[in-house]
Amino acid sequence: MKSNKNVAAGRHSISLFEAMLSALFVMLMVLSAGLTAVSWLAIKESETSAELGKSHEVRGTFTITSGVTYNPNLQDRLSVDFKVLAFDLQQMIDEIFESSNLKNEYKKSRVFQFENGSVIVLFDLFFAQWVSNENVKEELIQGIEANISSQLVILHIDLNSIDITDKLTTSTSMTTSGNGPIECQPDSRPCANTGNCIATDLFCDGEVNCPDGSDEDTELCATACDGRFLLTGNSGPFQADRYPKTDGSDGVCRWIISVNQGLSIRISFGSFISHYTDVLNIYEGIGPSKILRDYEKINCAFDDGFCFWIQDLDDDNEWERLQGSQLPPSPGPDFDHTFGNGSGFYIATPAERGWRNERVGLLSLSLELTAEPVCLHFWYYMCCENVYNLSIHISSNETTDKIVFQRKGNYGKNWNYGQVTLNETVEFKVVFNAFRNPGLSSIALDDISLTNGICSESPYPEPTLVPTPPPETPTTFSSPNFPDIYPNQAFCVWNLNAQKGKNIQLHFQEFNLENINDVVEVRDGGEVDSLLLAVYTGPGPVKDVFSTTNRMTVLFITDMSGASKGFKANFTTGYYLGIPEYLWNANSSMPTFSTGDGPFVRVNRAPNGSLTLTPSLQCSQDFLILLHCNRKSCGEKMVTQKVNPKIFGGSDTQAGSWPWVVALYYRESNYDRLHCGASLVNSEWLVTAAHCVYRRNRDPTRWTAFLGLHMQSNLTSPQVARRVIDQIVINPHYDKRRKFSDIAMMHLEFKVNYTDYIQPICLPEENQIFIPGKMCSIAGWGLTEIQTGSTADVLKEADVPLLSNEKCQQQLPEYNITENMICAGYEEGGIDTCQGDSGGPLMCQENNRWFLVGVTSFGVECALPNHPGVYTRVSGFIEWIQSFLH
Known part of the structure; x- marks a missing residue:
């Protein structure tokens, strides 16, 4: 990296820094001028690393005589031709050895080069312990002769060309044959014997790729800093260019430290002073497999540049690295978060006025998998009126991108703390996306870091939005641009x-x-x-x-x-706007509640017409009013069920299996289609999810409920009752953005008669507990194939186990799993509710009756491993539901 002469000669100092690494690692320093003195020390082996020391590597070659044709692209490791053929051959080799007598010792293969001559293949084999070259060659020949791999139907390999040798690890000199130079593809260089070309970035990477080992020649790879390259032994120093002077030239220096297998390495910086434009990277391992640790990829205060964060080339604008407040008066921060004054740096969306909607993206390098979750910490700033959205996405080549953090709106000229737990099952990238509307606004980031373990409770309060003032008079306001x-x-x-x-x-x-x-x-x-x-x-x-x-x-x-x-x-x-006076008609009733120990209840009428109930030990008059309450049947199936075990992903039900499950159709563009599910709780009320009816509640008559339905293709079946919805009530605590209180009530225009195919489900007691591990049931007509978008014709059912909220929170760290939610699903996935099942029931059986335990609310895609479905816990809303039923 060339130094920026316009930047003040700031320096970064480390008095002492120690890093514990594996037995082999790469240190890469990109510098303009600096002062660095480093020493290293081999540490004694542990039991785990000693076991790794028993591994064995060999190098092999063979010639493919037919089935593939050589072309110059095979010299380029980044080309599609190279990657496809290398993948096929590695798969072939793996299949042979995994079926051989060496299957317990064999670990993996790596094809690293192709040469002309039909096609000559060079590869490495990795074993867990030492095996002889003759044994490896014999097993490879036997596997090819037996056509163990399907690849051998196409590819024909010359058995006499197979050769297995010990893998070269060092080289001290370069030799050149007299055959004259050869021409290589761009980004490739010839080996010393002039008969082979390998990619330029494979030179001096610590791993031998040329057959003669000349790509790792110590003289060729010696650094300009101190004339050294491969560092061996139990300890030793190395240093930056012209140390201790600070006027070194621009350049790149690389050292590889190698100690005996089973040992680890400690790096100590006795002196570290460099320009902010200089970078020192430390990798574990060598060659293409060397690792930059995840926390080094993420941790950044932006005082030393962008660290390892990358601007998104597909977005609409660029992040800017800024210091202090910007002129003219800007909506951006007045200071960074790290130092809290004008001396530190942060990154922000462009300071100038935007003229269109824009996305500004920032990407991390790919993060490796870890056995435990990690916590991403960061500080963000969102101001002012035209600011819109900051979100964090998890991006992977193997799964759909997902949002794990999101903030919308104007939070004022403040730095706010954010954190999110990451627990991914595949290699992934962290992506910050800032969205802004036309006009002046600013979104800024600072102090991004990564720590091991689940995020603990935030020590900082949740930020609050700045209210948008009415733009006209104190009593009139309008949408933007109205x-x-x-x-x-x-x-x-x-x-x-x-x-x-x-x-x-x-x-x-x-x-x-x-x-x-x-x-x-x-x-x-x-x-x-x-x-x-x-x-x-x-x-x-x-x-x-x-x-x-x-x-x-x-x-x-x-x-x-x-x-x-x-x-x-x-x-x-x-005063009392919109609140009517109490006007009670004869023969009407109202709900009222009172508690006490008296055997009688005194009823009094208040001046406004309401009734008050007071527990009493005696009656004030000589007569009693006796009220008889009939226990109503619920949660009972009337149709005898055949024994029909559930199948993977859910199975078709028999008619009458779940007589309280309701299909909700919504009319849009003069077309009725299945939108959600619901549960019948009495002859005129349904329970569903609030997100189903949110934005679709203004005209309830667009909704139609089909009760007693078995097949969507038979809506006119005599067992089916069709009812129009005439009232929708969303729970007043519903928060769409945080998915809290996702429950709603829907009223049927006309009561429904109970039949063998139409029955209500029981409601649990308030705060009734259903223990984790209990097997419960789900049912619905939702998606069965996400790719095709097809829904089920016949009502499907499946059994799922309940999870504790603690376990659910670990598996869904991007959400806040509250006490009013309940989760269910299998760790291996495969069975779950999906789009179209929302609002339907999670049902558990107690004492031969079925209870509505949950309302299908949300999840991450459908049926993914370690991603359970989340349901609204009905027992937390019993009083609210009962207020409609009585």
């Missing part, structure tokens, strides 16, 4: 306030949003997680909304595409 088209990816918050004792009436003068995708939320209080009052979408008019307190919060949220005119609203304040 009456013109509002922007995509908007997230606006207005706080409406009244004098203490008063409440608020919100009226929308004009209202026109993109239906379902864009939404206005109204909440009863001053926070975004206050009780939900209304969710509006689509065209107006919409009903007025009344708060019960002196504060109201209005949120406006839009998606990434499509838009409309928006809204204009005003609000008024007063």
